[in-house]
Amino acid sequence: MRKLLPERKREKPQIILTNLIDVILILVFFFMITSSFAKEKNKIPIELPGASSGISNENELLTITVDSNGRPYLNGIEADSSMLREQVMEFTSTNKDASILVEADVATDYGKVVGVLDEIRSAGGKNIGLSTKAKPGSR
Numbered sequence: 001m002r003k004l005l006p007e008r009k010r011e012k013p014q015i016i017l018t019n020l021i022d023v024i025l026i027l028v029f030f031f032m033i034t035s036s037f038a039k040e041k042n043k044i045p046i047e048l049p050g051a052s053s054g055i056s057n058e059n060e061l062l063t064i065t066v067d068s069n070g071r072p073y074l075n076g077i078e079a080d081s082s083m084l085r086e087q088v089m090e091f092t093s094t095n096k097d098a099s100i101l102v103e104a105d106v107a108t109d110y111g112k113v114v115g116v117l118d119e120i121r122s123a124g125g126k127n128i129g130l131s132t133k134a135k136p137g138s139r
Helices: 017-040 081-092 110-122
Strands: 061-066 072-074 099-104 127-130
Touching: 061 081, 061 110, 072 081, 081 099, 081 110, 099 110, 110 127
Parallel strands: 061 099, 099 127
Antiparallel strands: 061 072
């Protein structure tokens, strides 16, 4: 019996790597970008006061956040005065000039911020900075 269609050679199945590499590259970019946002997960929502003469500090620092009610926070956890002192002493034990940053809400009572600054100073903190946001039109 005669065949109507000619016989074809069967090709072996192949995996096309070009598309796979594109997908992997997109996933790498996605995870790199999303991991940069993960640093701010314990951030307390506060409104920082504006200042035109602020400078940025890229050194390793301890950040203490004071909310609008005057409560201090360390890494998103509310801290009492003993915990605050303990963390400041631990942070400054290796370097006495280590930077400590205080982020206080613009609506926070000035006396509460001074109380937190006093706790930091009495625990051995020397290099203390106040966090601000840049005013529009500055620098």
